Amino acid sequence: MKNKHIENSGKYKGLKVNSGIDQPPMVNPNALHKTPSRRKKTLSADEYVEGILAGNRMILSRAVTLVESVKPEHQELAQEIIVRCLPHAGKSIRIGITGVPGAGKSTFIEALGKHITSQNGKLAVLAIDPSSERSRGSILGDKTRMEELSGDDNAYIRPSPSAGSLGGVARKTRETVVLCEAAGFDTIFIETVGVGQSETAVQSMVDFFLLIQIAGAGDELQGIKRGIMEMSDGIVINKADGNNIEKAELARSQFRNALHLFPPSPSGWEPQVLTCSSVMKTGIAETWKMITEYISFVQKNNYFDARRNQQSKYWMYESINEVLKTSFYNHGIVKPQLIQFEEAVLNNRISSFVAAKQLLNLYFKEVKNQ
Numbered sequence: 001m002k003n004k005h006i007e008n009s010g011k012y013k014g015l016k017v018n019s020g021i022d023q024p025p026m027v028n029p030n031a032l033h034k035t036p037s038r039r040k041k042t043l044s045a046d047e048y049v050e051g052i053l054a055g056n057r058m059i060l061s062r063a064v065t066l067v068e069s070v071k072p073e074h075q076e077l078a079q080e081i082i083v084r085c086l087p088h089a090g091k092s093i094r095i096g097i098t099g100v101p102g103a104g105k106s107t108f109i110e111a112l113g114k115h116i117t118s119q120n121g122k123l124a125v126l127a128i129d130p131s132s133e134r135s136r137g138s139i140l141g142d143k144t145r146m147e148e149l150s151g152d153d154n155a156y157i158r159p160s161p162s163a164g165s166l167g168g169v170a171r172k173t174r175e176t177v178v179l180c181e182a183a184g185f186d187t188i189f190i191e192t193v194g195v196g197q198s199e200t201a202v203q204s205m206v207d208f209f210l211l212i213q214i215a216g217a218g219d220e221l222q223g224i225k226r227g228i229m230e231m232s233d234g235i236v237i238n239k240a241d242g243n244n245i246e247k248a249e250l251a252r253s254q255f256r257n258a259l260h261l262f263p264p265s266p267s268g269w270e271p272q273v274l275t276c277s278s279v280m281k282t283g284i285a286e287t288w289k290m291i292t293e294y295i296s297f298v299q300k301n302n303y304f305d306a307r308r309n310q311q312s313k314y315w316m317y318e319s320i321n322e323v324l325k326t327s328f329y330n331h332g333i334v335k336p337q338l339i340q341f342e343e344a345v346l347n348n349r350i351s352s353f354v355a356a357k358q359l360l361n362l363y364f365k366e367v368k369n370q
Contacts, residue, residue, distance in 0.1 A: 045080045052085060055184045057156060064158060067175050082175050085182035090308075092181045093295055094188045096202040098228070099212030104238045107278040108212055109189055110146040115284050117154040121187050124180040125149070126173055127159040128192040128202060156185060170201035171322060174315055177205065203231045204314050207304065208291050211235045215244060215251035229255075230262050234272050234290050241277035248275045267303045269294055333366045334359060 008017055043051070043059070048066075051059030066078040099105050113123050125146070149155050158176065177188055192202050203209050211232040229235075235255050240248035255273045265271065272290050276283025298304040328334060341355040350358075 045077060045084065048077075048081045049084045052081070052179055052183050053088060057183075060156070060179060060183050061158070063179050064176050067172050067179070078175070082178055085178055089178040089181035092177075092186050092188050093208070093291070094177060094190065094206040095291060096190045096192070096199075096206035096209045097212065098192045098199050098202065098210070099238075100214075103212040103214050104278050105191060105212050106146055108236070108238055108276070109191060110149040111276075111278040111281055111284050112287060113146070113149045113155055113189070114152065115281075115288055116187055117149075117152050121154065122185045123149075123152075123155045123187045123189065124177075124183075124185040125155065125157045125189045125191065126176055126180070127157075128170065128173055128190065156180065156183075170205070171315065171318060174205045199228055199231065204311055207298070207307065208233045208294055210287075210291070213237050213251065213255070214239050215247035229258065232271055233265070233267070233269060233294055234274070234287075235259075236283070236287055237273070237275045238278055240275035240283065241280045245275075267298050267307070268301055269297055328360075328363050331363055331366065334363050337362065 040062075043062070048059060048063050052063060063078070063081055066074045066081070069075065069078070097105060097109060109125060113125065116123050146157060150157050173190060177190070180188055188206075190202050190206055192199055199209075209231050211228060211234070213235060215237055237248045237251050237255070252273050252275050259271055259273070274283055274286055274290060276287055278284070295304065298307070329338070337359060341350070341359055344350045345352050345355050
C-alpha cells in the first residue's frame with residue numbers, strides 16, 4: 001500500500017500520501033442474498049366473503065380495491081363478492097355529509113364519529129374524493145386529518161379517488177357501502193366536497209343528507225344552490241365557538257327562514273338547523289339525536305323503505321348507462337374512429353350531432369352483427 005502512490009518513493013523528499021481506505025462495492029452484496037418479498041396471496045371469492053363477514057378489515061380493504069379496479073377480471077370477482085354479500089347488507093344508517101370547502105367537515109366527521117363509536121357503534125367513512133385532473137391522484141387526506149378516528153377500532157376510513165369519473169366513483173362507492181354493511185358497520189358516512197353534482201350522487205345512496213355550513217363568511221345564503229338545501233334533511237352551522245357563537249346563531253335563523261320558503265319534503269320531515277363546535281364537541285350529541293329522530297320518523301311512515309327502493313331502481317339504470325357507455329367507448333371498431341371524427345368536428349367538416357349519430361350507428365351496426 002505504501003508504494004501505491006508514486007509520491008511515496010524515496011526520490012521525493014518530504015512527501016507522503018496516505019493510502020486512504022478501500023472504496024465500497026457499487027452493489028450492496030447483501031442485496032444479492034436478500035429474501036425476495038412475498039406477494040399477497042390471491043384470494044378466492046369464498047375467502048373474500050368469509051373474511052368480510054368476519055369483519056376482517058384487511059380483506060375488506062382488498063375487496064374495495066377490487067371494486068375500484070378497472071381490470072375486467074377484478075370487476076368480475078368484485079361483482080361475485082358483492083352479490084354474495086347483499087343478503088348481509090342493508091342494515092346500516094347511511095348518512096351523506098357535504099358542505100363548502102373550509103366548513104370543517106373532517107373535524108366534524110371525527111367528532112360525530114367518535115360520539116357514535118363511544119356508544120359501541122361501528123362506523124365506516126367513505127369519501128367521494130375529487131381527484132387531481134392533472135395527476136389523477138387523490139387530493140384528500142381524510143386519514144391524516146382524522147387521526148383520532150382512524151385509530152379507533154370501531155371505525156373504518158376509506159377515501160375513494162374519482163379519477164375524473166363522478167358516475168363511476170358513485171357506483172363504486174355504493175358497492176363499497178354493501179361490503180361495509182356486510183362487514184358489520186351499522187353507520188356509514190359518505191362525504192363529498194364542495195357544492196355540486198357529486199351531492200346529487202350522494203343523495204341517491206343515503207338515508208339522511210346533512211349540509212355543513214359556517215357563519216361569518218359574509219352573506220350566509222349567497223352562493224348556496226337551492227337544490228342542495230332542498231336535498232338536505234338537516235343543516236349544521238359548524239365552528240360555533242368563541243366569538244363566532246352569535247354569528248352562528250344568526251346564520252341558524254337565516255337558514256331556518258330560508259327553509260320555510262321551500263316546498264315540503266316528500267318524507268314529511270321538517271329539516272332542522274343546528275349549531276355545533278367540532279373542536280369544543282358542543283352540539284355533536286344534538287346532531288346525532290336529530291339524525292336518529294329522522295330515521296325513526298321515516299321508518300314509521302314507510303318513507304325509509306320507499307326511498308331505498310327508489311334508490312335501488314335508480315342505480316339499476318345508472319349501472320346500465322355506465323356499462324353501455326364503457327362498451328361504446330372501448331369497442332374495437334368505434335375506438336379508432338373517435339379521433340378521426342373528433343378532428344372532423346374541430347375542422348368544421350362535420351357537426352357534433354352528425355358525428356355522434358354516425359358513431360352510434362356504426363356501434364349499433366357492429367353490435368347487431370355480432
